[in-house]
Structures are given as C-alpha cells and as structure tokens.
Amino acid sequence: MAQPVIEAKGLGVKFAMNRRRKRSIREMFIHGTKRDPNKAASDFWALRNVSFEVAKGDCVGIVGKNGTGKSTLLKMIAGVLLPDEGTVTVRGKVAPLLELRAGFNDQLTGRENVHLVGSLHGMTPKMLEDRFEEIVDFAEIKPGFIDTPVRHYSSGMKVRLGFALISQLEHPIMLVDEVLAVGDKSFREKCYKAIEKMLENERTMVLVSHNEGDLKRFCNRGLYVKQGDLVLDSDITEALNAYNVDTKAEIAARKKKDGGKAA
Numbered sequence: 645m646a647q648p649v650i651e652a653k654g655l656g657v658k659f660a661m662n663r664r665r666k667r668s669i670r671e672m673f674i675h676g677t678k679r680d681p682n683k684a685a686s687d688f689w690a691l692r693n694v695s696f697e698v699a700k701g702d703c704v705g706i707v708g709k710n711g712t713g714k715s716t717l718l719k720m721i722a723g724v725l726l727p728d729e730g731t732v733t734v735r736g737k738v739a740p741l742l743e744l745r746a747g748f749n750d751q752l753t754g755r756e757n758v759h760l761v762g763s764l765h766g767m768t769p770k771m772l773e774d775r776f777e778e779i780v781d782f783a784e785i786k787p788g789f790i791d792t793p794v795r796h797y798s799s800g801m802k803v804r805l806g807f808a809l810i811s812q813l814e815h816p817i818m819l820v821d822e823v824l825a826v827g828d829k830s831f832r833e834k835c836y837k838a839i840e841k842m843l844e845n846e847r848t849m850v851l852v853s854h855n856e857g858d859l860k861r862f863c864n865r866g867l868y869v870k871q872g873d874l875v876l877d878s879d880i881t882e883a884l885n886a887y888n889v890d891t892k893a894e895i896a897a898r899k900k901k902d903g904g905k906a907a
C-alpha cells in the first residue's frame with residue numbers, strides 16, 4: 645500500500661499565554677529578581693495528541709471554531725512551526741498559502757516578491773519570467789501597482805497575488821488557509837477553477853475554511869478540531885455536521901445563560 649503523503653503522530657504544540665516581554669537589564673539591576681513582568685505567564689497546549697494520515701489525492705478540510713488550532717496545525721504541516729511533541733512527516737514538496745499571503749515581504753514590491761517567493765519555492769528565473777504576466781493577470785493587479793511595495797496593497801490584493809503565484813507551483817501538496825474568504829466573488833470563481841484543475845492532477849490539499857460551501861465543494865475528508873483536540877476524522881459532511889451540532893448546543897447554552905441573567 646502507498647505511504648500516506650502526510651502523517652501526523654501525536655502532534656502537540658504549546659504557546660506562552662500572558663507573556664509580555666523580556667526583563668530588561670535595568671529592571672533586573674534596580675529590582676533584582678523581584679519584579680517579573682512575566683510572572684503571570686504560563687504555557688498552554690494549542691494542540692495535543694493529534695494523529696492522522698492524508699493519502700495522495702485527498703482534499704482534507706480542517707473545521708472548528710476560531711482559535712481552536714486549525715492554522716497552527718497547517719503551519720506544522722508546512723514546517724514553519726515545530727511541534728513540542730510528536731512528529732509530522734510530509735512526503736513531497738509543499739505549496740503553502742498561509743496567513744492570507746504567500747510569505748511576502750511588505751517592504752518589497754509585488755514584482756520583487758513574486759521573484760523572491762517564487763524562487764524560494766524552486767521556480768527558475770525562466771519559469772518566473774515566462775509566467776510573470778499570467779500571475780499578474782490572474783491576480784488582477786492594475787498596471788503600476790506591481791512595482792509598488794506590497795505594504796500599500798489591500799489585503800485582497802496580497803491574497804490574490806499570493807494565490808496566483810502559489811497556484812503556479814507544481815508541488816504535489818497544497819496547504820490553503822482561509823484564502824478564499826478574502827477575494828471578491830469573481831476572484832473566488834477563478835480560484836475555484838484553479839483548485840479544481842490542481843485536484844484533477846492527483847494533488848493533495850489541506851484546506852482551512854469557515855465556509856461550508858467551499859469545504860463541501862473540494863474536500864472528501866474532514867478533520868474537526870475542538871479546543872486543540874482532533875475530535876473527528878471522517879468524511880467532510882460528517883465533520884461539518886458534528887461541528888454544527890456543537891455550535892448549536894453552544895448557542896443554546898449561551899442563550900439560556902443570558903436569559904437566566906436577564907430574568
């Protein structure tokens with residue numbers, strides 16, 4: 645049997661909560677060890693005991709509430725965040741579209757970013773030259789703006805350029821975080837077509853989205869993450885149903901609590 649393309653075993657990552665800053669030498673000199681700005685800081689597990697496998701050609705949707713660990717999981721798969729526990733094995737090159745951009749540098753222009761990020765992902769200068777116009781057209785960046793620093797772009801422009809570039813990569817694994825939520829309707833349609841084309845070629849995708857329509861359209865599998873736990877690994881419909889049931893129960897509980905307070 646073919647090996648899974650992504651294999652996560654007992655993944656866990658912890659972050660610091662309430663950590664403000666490092667103690668300065670001056671503070672240490674004046675107050676000794678008594679005054680610690682991080683006294684109240686503590687670590688918390690953003691994700692723990694997460695294990696799953698993704699086969700070649702799968703499109704897996706990660707669902708769950710805000711702040712539950714979805715982007716963190718995607719970052720560990722991308723290798724930009726190292727787990728504190730467990731391992732994640734990724735067999736193949738990854739095209740990541742994380743945090744609404746492709747890793748662009750705000751100080752550089754759109755053109756410079758396309759060349760820099762494209763080459764970091766292994767595109768040759770010739771490939772970049774040949775595809776540059778196609779990328780800019782796809783992203784609908786108006787003439788002139790491509791030579792403007794990216795810090796002056798709207799979030800939609802950054803995402804469009806990021807998607808246009810990353811979708812040119814022929815890497816077998818694609819990681820997409822909430823990108824479709826930002827583009828306008830006509831751009832989303834273009835993205836849908838581009839994603840469908842990629843998936844036809846047996847590429848593997850992991851998608852984080854709050855949009856049920858997008859998840860059902862592309863994903864055959866779903867991972868439901870709840871407060872840092874992977875509570876369900878199933879087909880996408882089942883994962884969404886479980887998430888919706890929990891959300892309804894939570895809303896009902898909140899209404900009951902608010903009603904109790906008002907009474």
Ligand SMILES: Nc1ncnc2c1ncn2[C@@H]1O[C@H](COP(=O)(O)OP(=O)(O)OP(=O)(O)O)[C@@H](O)[C@H]1O
Binds near residue numbers: 659708710711716
């Ligand atoms: N670098 C970091 N330092 C400290 N805490 C972090 C860091 N990155 C994420 N967290 C925390 O980890 C938890 C999970 O965050 P994550 O961004 O993965 O959630 P999410 O499910 O993707 O949320 P959303 O749906 O809002 O995008 C949150 O409590 C978040 O505040």
